[in-house]
Amino acid sequence: MKISTKVFVLTFVSAVMMGMPCMAQDAELPFTWEGKGSVSFIGEYGTEDIEFQFELSIDEQGMFAGQTSNEDGISKIKHVFSSEKKQYDYPGFFSRNIVIVLMMNEYGDNPMLSIVNGRILMDKFLYGEVMLTSFEEDSDIAKALGVGNPSATLMEDDELPYSVKSALKKCIPFGVVKIEGDYKTPANDTINLFNGKDFEGWYMYKKDAWKVRDGEIWCSGNPTGFLRTKKEYSEYKLVFEWCWPEKPGNSGVLLHMSDQDKIWPLCVEAQLMNNRAGDLIGMGCKFNENKAKKDGPISFTPRMNDSNEKEAGGWNSYEIICDDDTVELKINGQYQNKATGISIRKGYIGFQSEGVPIMFRNIKLTPLK
DSSP states (O other), X not given: OOOOHHHHHHHHHHHHHHHHHHHOTXXXXXXXXXXXXXXXXXXXXXXXXXXXXXXXXEOTTSBEEEEEEBTTBOOEEEEEEEEOOEEOSSTTOEEEEEEEEEEESTTSSSOXXXXXXXXXXXXXXXXXXXXXXXXXXXXXXXXXXXTTOOBOEEESTTOOOHHHHHHHHTSEEEEEEEEEEEEEOOOTTOEESOOSSSOTTEXXXXXXXXXXETTEEEXXXXXXXXXXXXXXXXXXXXXXXEXXXXXXXXXXXXXXXXXXXXXXXEEEEEEOSTTTTTOEEEESOOOTTOOSOTTSSEEEEOOSSOOOOOOTTOOEEEEEEEETTEEEEEETTEEEEEEOSOSOOOBEEEEEEOSSOEEEEEEEEEEOO
16 A cells, blocks of 8 residues: 555644643643644655644533644544553653544545554653554444544553554554644633534534534535524624535535525525635625625625635635624635625524535634624
């Protein structure tokens, strides 16, 4: 099996990034971990090194998500085993054992698992070895390594479970990694709209389209419908991530939803259609920047810049600010649209099921006032 050097680097970087905050047992939840690190690995030209940046958030329920950034892309954690801190005779010195399991090329032809097995010193420095193995769903190795469990496993007496030890013996040693980082606590008023476990706080119009898997919302795309909050909101910043697991298609974020539940309700839609994310559509409402037919039922204004969406399998970020009669949109950090004078200013928040599979995660809302 031939694996490129870039793919290996991507996996190692992601694994390290995800592990640190899960071990910061003394940090009060929720929090976000940010930092920098380096990895040394065996590539086609011998030992190579790369530097990276990372970020990770942990919510009140201990569900984790995040990403690393370097020129080769991102990857995602699948499980973490961690121990309580072990104190040493030297004053102020302690360490924590940790195993971080990463999935790479999850939706491609060759999904692989990368595992970091190491220690964190004084909640600041991580050192460990990196291992690699092929991934087969429901295999003994995948089960032993906790793939599919979105919550970290706390180890007792600083010892790995026997099943994990056995699984690691079947993995190939590949390199070493080190990282230094720190955490910060987010604003107390940030709301996690999705708890990563079930649809508490949500209403489903056409239930068959929606499921929760591995801490993510999975939408099959059929039947056509939507998932919306049970509460109405106004004046807020909404952030979330979405991903097309298969061929990209159409979906959208329904803002200020009101009137009766139907296809489609009165709302402002922040577009998610592939290569059109960032467009704004008024369904039964008006705004000043309308480029559609003047007296028609639909208002429309296109995104300001070329599409900066990622290919299928990559996670994209959406930031939406609803402030009084204005809606502003950012896609993957790039400012894409603004509509003013919107005729509706409060309502439910929803996600569309519209023909093809799509996934959502890390749905957070911060009130502006």
